[in-house]
Every structure is written in C-alpha cells, then in structure tokens.
Amino acid sequence: RIFFFFLWLKFGFIFNAVILVLQVTGAGSGLGREIAIELAKRGCKLAIVDVHSKGCYETVDLITKTMPRCVAKAYKTDVSSPRELQLMAVKVEKELGPVEILVNNASLMPMTSTPQLKSDEIERIITVNLGSYIMTTKEFLPKMVARKSGHVVAVAALSGLVPLPGAGIYSATKYGIMGFMESLRAELRLSDSDYVRTTTANTYLMKTSGDLHLLNDAGISSSYPGLPTVYVAEKIVKGVMLNHRMVYVPKIFALSVWILRLLPTKWQDYMLLKFYNFDVRSAHLFYWK
Numbered sequence: 001r002i003f004f005f006f007l008w009l010k011f012g013f014i015f016n017a018v019i020l021v022l023q024v025t026g027a028g029s030g031l032g033r034e035i036a037i038e039l040a041k042r043g044c045k046l047a048i049v050d051v052h053s054k055g056c057y058e059t060v061d062l063i064t065k066t067m068p069r070c071v072a073k074a075y076k077t078d079v080s081s082p083r084e085l086q087l088m089a090v091k092v093e094k095e096l097g098p099v100e101i102l103v104n105n106a107s108l109m110p111m112t113s114t115p116q117l118k119s120d121e122i123e124r125i126i127t128v129n130l131g132s133y134i135m136t137t138k139e140f141l142p143k144m145v146a147r148k149s150g151h152v153v154a155v156a157a158l159s160g161l162v163p164l165p166g167a168g169i170y171s172a173t174k175y176g177i178m179g180f181m182e183s184l185r186a187e188l189r190l191s192d193s194d195y196v197r198t199t200t201a202n203t204y205l206m207k208t209s210g211d212l213h214l215l216n217d218a219g220i221s222s223s224y225p226g227l228p229t230v231y232v233a234e235k236i237v238k239g240v241m242l243n244h245r246m247v248y249v250p251k252i253f254a255l256s257v258w259i260l261r262l263l264p265t266k267w268q269d270y271m272l273l274k275f276y277n278f279d280v281r282s283a284h285l286f287y288w289k
C-alpha cells in the first residue's frame with residue numbers, strides 16, 4: 001500500500017490529467033500563481049482567475065511555455081461580484097469541463113488598522129477576502145456533490161489563528177474563512193457528502209506583493225523573514241493531494257498556536273507582543289484614539 005501510495009504521489013498526475021480541472025482565484029500573481037504552476041505539474045487543466053487580466057495572461061504564458069502539454073486559460077473576473085462569478089463559472093465549465101478542485105486564494109492585504117480605513121474599504125476587503133470564498137463555493141459545490149467528487153481549498157493565514165494587531169479587518173476575514181471551512185467540512189460529513197474534501201491552508205508571511213509596511217515598522221519581517229511562495233505552494237498542494245483538513249506552513253506554527261491558546265490572557269498578550277516585537281512608539285499606527 002505504501003509503495004502504491006508513493007507511486008501515486010509521484011506519477012498520479014498522469015491520471016489526474018484526464019479528469020482534473022482546477023480553478024485558482026487570485027492566480028495572477030504571488031501564491032495563487034505558484035499553486036497553479038504546482039498543480040499544472042501534476043497535469044491539471046487550469047482556470048486562472050484574477051481581476052487583473054495582465055497577471056492572468058502572464059500566469060497562463062508561464063505555464064504553457066514551460067509545460068506545453070498543459071491546458072491553462074485566463075478568466076479575468078472580479079471575484080467580489082456575484083454576477084461576474086456566475087458568468088465565469090459557466091464559461092469555465094463550458095471550455096474546460098467540471099471544476100474538480102476550487103482554490104480560493106484571492107485577497108486584499110492592506111496592513112492598515114481599522115480606524116484608518118474608510119467604510120467602503122472595509123466592505124471591499126470583507127467581500128473579496130471572505131465573501132468571494134463563500135460565493136465561489138456556493139457556485140461550484142452543488143455540482144461537486146452531484147458528481148460525488150471534488151475538493152474545496154481555502155488559503156487563510158496564520159493571522160486567522162492568532163490576532164494581527166494593526167490589521168484587524170484582514171485578520172477578521174481570515175478567522176472567518178476558518179469558521180466557514182470548518183462548518184463546511186462538518187456539513188459535508190453530516191450529510192454523507194464527505195467525498196467532497198476541504199483543505200484550509202494557514203501560512204506565515206511570504207515574500208509577495210502584499211502591502212507589508214506595518215509589519216516592517218513593527219520589526220516582524222526583519223526578525224522572521226517571509227517564506228518563498230514556491231515553498232508554500234508546494235506544501236499546500238501536497239496537503240491537498242493527501243486530503244489534509246489543515247495545512248500549516250511552517251508546521252511548527254500549528255503547535256505554537258495551540259500552546260499559546262492554553263496560556264492565560266496576560267501571557268498570551270506578552271508572547272504576542274514579544275513575537276511582533278512592537279516598539280510601543282510604533283503602536284500609534286493602530287491606536288483607537
């Protein structure tokens with residue numbers, strides 16, 4: 001069994017090539033692009049979805065030039081618009097076939113504190129980061145259940161497990177993803193539909209296009225540099241292939257988070273501020289006064 005399992009891990013893409021259609025939101029750059037490349041290597045047909053058409057086409061070019069036999073198509077879509085989502089879903093299924101793996105990854109990452117955000121900015125972050133994950137799932141999941149196969153993947157963050165002072169709205173959406181995905185998993189299980197799998201990926205800071213000035217100000221990115229997206233994508237895709245419910249990158253964070261939760265509140269705060277290495281003077285960035 002172990003032998004066949006490793007054989008499948010190594011060569012499983014040959015079988016997947018025939019059946020899997022994958023849709024990655026926010027695949028025009030950063031982690032989404034790397035996840036798409038990683039899954040292309042395993043033979044998936046890809047629907048590259050992003051609000052920026054330039055990024056979409058760049059990802060498609062990158063994949064088709066390095067892997068000429070791979071099928072990848074760009075779908076410029078604003079995932080915060082239910083209408084655009086529905087149109088894109090119809091187009092993807094018509095052109096590529098039924099979606100087997102849905103990867104929700106698109107996100108806005110303003111490391112800006114709540115008092116400094118306008119109401120419409122807050123609404124937009126919540127709609128893109130959380131609303132779109134729910135709406136895409138609502139669009140594709142019923143068909144997965146009807147076909148009795150599929151996989152819903154959500155990219156969350158470690159700031160969905162521990163608070164990120166100074167980025168409360170971003171952190172709230174990531175906690176929200178966790179709640180949604182965990183409920184979804186339980187709902188599928190309770191309705192005997194757990195042949196559709198779910199994976200939530202919680203990753204630490206990465207070297208991408210995110211607006212990370214607040215973390216730089218707080219000294220966090222110099223103390224704990226970001227991870228390369230290629231490494232994170234590899235870990236996530238491996239977790240998806242193994243049907244893992246949760247993927248933590250790096251793994252050690254899972255342990256630290258659960259230990260932190262067992263501590264009294266005062267100790268939690270102490271550890272958190274020690275970790276973020278906040279200079280009290282830079283904390284004015286997120287003061288509510």
Ligand SMILES: NC(=O)c1ccc[n+]([C@@H]2O[C@H](COP(=O)([O-])OP(=O)(O)OC[C@H]3O[C@@H](n4cnc5c(N)ncnc54)[C@H](O)[C@@H]3O)[C@@H](O)[C@H]2O)c1
Nearest residue numbers: 026028029030031050051078079105106107157205206208
């Ligand atoms: N960068 C980090 O340090 C970090 C850490 C933990 C988790 N994450 C999470 O990883 C995921 C990817 O992050 P990233 O660093 O690659 O981000 P990124 O900014 O490089 O990429 C996000 C992509 O989403 C797209 N996008 C934004 N709004 C959209 C919309 N309305 N419709 C369609 N596409 C839209 C953008 O165009 C962009 O291509 C996000 O969910 C993020 O929250 C990032």
